[in-house]
Amino acid sequence: xxxxxxxxxLCLHCQSPGHRLCPECLDLLELLPPTGRCLKCxxxxxxxxxxxxxxxxxxxxxxxALFEPEGPALDLISRFWKGSDxxxxxxxxxxxxxxxxxxxxxxxxxxxxxxxxxxxxxxxxALAKACGEILQRPxxxxxxxxxxxxxxxxxxxxxxxxxxxxxLYAMHLFLSTxxx
Ligand SMILES: [Zn+2]
Ligand SMILES: [Zn+2]
Numbered sequence: 648x649x650x651x652x653x654x655x656x657l658c659l660h661c662q663s664p665g666h667r668l669c670p671e672c673l674d675l676l677e678l679l680p681p682t683g684r685c686l687k688c689x690x691x692x693x694x695x696x697x698x699x700x701x702x703x704x705x706x707x708x709x710x711x712a713l714f715e716p717e718g719p720a721l722d723l724i725s726r727f728w729k730g731s732d733x734x735x736x737x738x739x740x741x742x743x744x745x746x747x748x749x750x751x752x753x754x755x756x757x758x759x760x761x762x763x764x765x766x767x768x769x770x771x772x773a774l775a776k777a778c779g780e781i782l783q784r785p786x787x788x789x790x791x792x793x794x795x796x797x798x799x800x801x802x803x804x805x806x807x808x809x810x811x812x813x814x815l816y817a818m819h820l821f822l823s824t825x826x827x
Contacts, residue, residue, distance in 0.1 A: 658672050658719075659672075659719070659722040659723060659725075659726050660672040660718065660719040660722045660723075666734075667723065667726070667732075667734070667735055667738070668719055668722075668723060672718075672719040673719070675718055675719050676714070676718075676719055676720055676723070676742075677714075678713055678714070678742060678745060678746050678749065679711075679712055679713065679714060679715060679746075679822060680749075681711070681749060681750050685697035685700055686700075686709065687700040687705055687707065687708075687709060687710065688700050688705070688707075688710050689709075689710050689711045689712055689822060690822070706808055706815060707815050707816065707817050708814040708815055708816055709750070709752060709816050709817075710816070710817040710818075710819065711746060711750055711752075711817075711818055711819070712818070712819040712820065712821055712822040712823070713739070713742050713743065713746055713818070713819070713820050713821070714820065714821055714822070715821070715822060716821040716822070720821075723735070723738075723739075724739075724820050724821065727739060727770060727774075727820070728768070728770060729768070730768030730769065730770050731768070733773075736770070736773050736774050736777050737777050739774055739777075739820070740774060740777035740778045740780070740781055741781065743774075743778050743781075743802070743818055744778065744781045744782060746818065747782075747800075747818070752800075752816055753798055753814070754782070754784075754798070755782070755784060755797075755798045755799060755800035755816060756784065756794070756797040756798045756799070757784060757785055757786075757787055757794060757797050757798075757799050757800070757812075758775050758776075758778050758779040758782065758784050758785070758786045758787075758799075758800050758802065759775065759786070759787050759788070759789045759799050759800065759801045759802070760772045760774075760775035760786070760788060760789065760801065760802050760803070760804075761788075761789045761790070761801065761804050761805060761806050761808065762788045762789065762790060771802055771803045772786075772788070774802055774803070775802040778800075778802060789801065789804075789808065789810060793810050793811070793812075794810060794812035794813070795811065795812065795813070796812075796813050797812045797813055798812065798813055798814050798816070799812040799813075799814070799815050799816065800816045800817070800818060801815065801816070801817045801818070802817075802818055803817075803818070803819055803820055804817050804819075
């Protein structure tokens with residue numbers, strides 16, 4: 648397969664034989680657990696809502712992330728940002744579907760991505776589309792639509808979001824330490 652020449656069959660994390668990740672490193676990939684985290688922003692918190700979320704309203708009804716930015720997950724996501732690795736995009740989309748299932752969020756009506764200038768390599772739109780296929784929902788670019796009565800899930804939002812759907816959810820690849 649031509650992809651094997653572009654992306655050799657070596658683990659992205661430890662370089663032992665494996666397709667993107669070897670079985671050992673794949674085992675180390677663990678989705679962040681929803682327990683012990685703020686319902687709204689997904690930061691670690693003893694209480695249901697963390698202090699910043701109690702003080703300040705957020706445009707997002709809920710936010711969550713897949714991984715801590717370390718170990719095999721870090722190499723996998725770095726590879727993702729380089730673009731055009733379709734099997735990797737499908738793998739990440741499956742992780743997003745799995746995480747949504749564990750979070751027990753309401754099922755979104757629409758999967759969205761923001762089409763900011765950082766999207767040079769089309770990575771996030773491709774990931775959002777792959778999620779839309781798994782969840783069987785339409786995928787749209789945020790700025791072209793508004794969704795007054797819809798539940799919208801945005802994949803990896805970065806820029807300002809100025810839409811007001813029924814409810815807005817966000818899924819990030821990594822847990823962010825900074826306030827958004
Ligand atoms: Zn490995
Ligand atoms: Zn919070």
